[in-house]
Amino acid sequence: MAFELPPLPYPHDALEPHMSANTLGFHHDKHHQAYVTNLNNLVKDTPLASKSLEEIIKETFGDSSKLGVFNNAAQVWNHTFFWHCMKKGGGGKPTGEVLSRIEADFGSYEKFAEEFKNAAVTQFGSGWAWLAVDGGKLKIVKTPNAENPMALGMTALLTCDVWEHAYYLDFQNRRPDFVQTFLDHLVNWDFVAENLKKAA
Structure with missing residues (x-):
């Protein structure tokens, strides 16, 4: 069976104005x-x-x-x-188990957001920023090119794509603004919660 392109889980314009x-x-x-x-x-x-x-x-x-x-x-x-990892009306602070685990492992949501944004912004060249589970603890990981937590023996919960094609049409070279917009308006915390359950 050949691999096929999975459809997007929403229409192309669903994430506007945050992603065109x-x-x-x-x-x-x-x-x-x-x-x-x-x-x-x-x-x-x-x-x-x-x-x-x-x-x-x-x-x-x-x-x-x-x-x-x-x-x-x-x-x-x-x-x-x-x-x-994205949805219309997403972003902001999560609730429930996801928030509890973030607060336990990072101290606060704000500290998590700061560390996640820093990982995404400082990934040199193309790559990804991830929230992953490693040995039962939440961890922020940045990976170059195509690498992902699965390859490193971890379970991915959330990712932000920081290859330039992910944001250049909307944000040009302003990667920090793209990552902040992702956190504030796009993150699908329901999907993160599902991944956390599976990782438990």
Whole structure:
């Protein structure tokens, strides 16, 4: 079975004015599609063709001869995860178990937001900022290029894409403004809560 581009969980204009339909159109329909196409071409007629995305990511991470496969598989997974990390009317302070865990492991939501934004802004070049579970504790991780917490043996709860194509049409070079907007207006804390339950 060839991999397919998963549909967005909302219409292209659902996140406006914080993320434009133009950005989502290019990012999902062009960039995400390209990773899917590349991955299918790379695994065709190989033993990896019958594996799940997660299996491919874990099996190819750190293998320099399969770097292209890892990069494209991880980017397909990362983007699908990222779309679900956002929703219309999202952002702000979470509630319930997510807030309790954030306060326990970071001291306060404000401290978490500051650390998450710092990780996203200081990731040099292309990459991702993540909230992940590592050994039962919440942790903020920044990864270069296509790397993700799964490859590092952690469970991802939330991510912000800081590749330039994620924000350049709307924010140009103002990555800090994009990350702040993500936190204030876009984060889908319901999705984070679901991921936290699965990680428990």
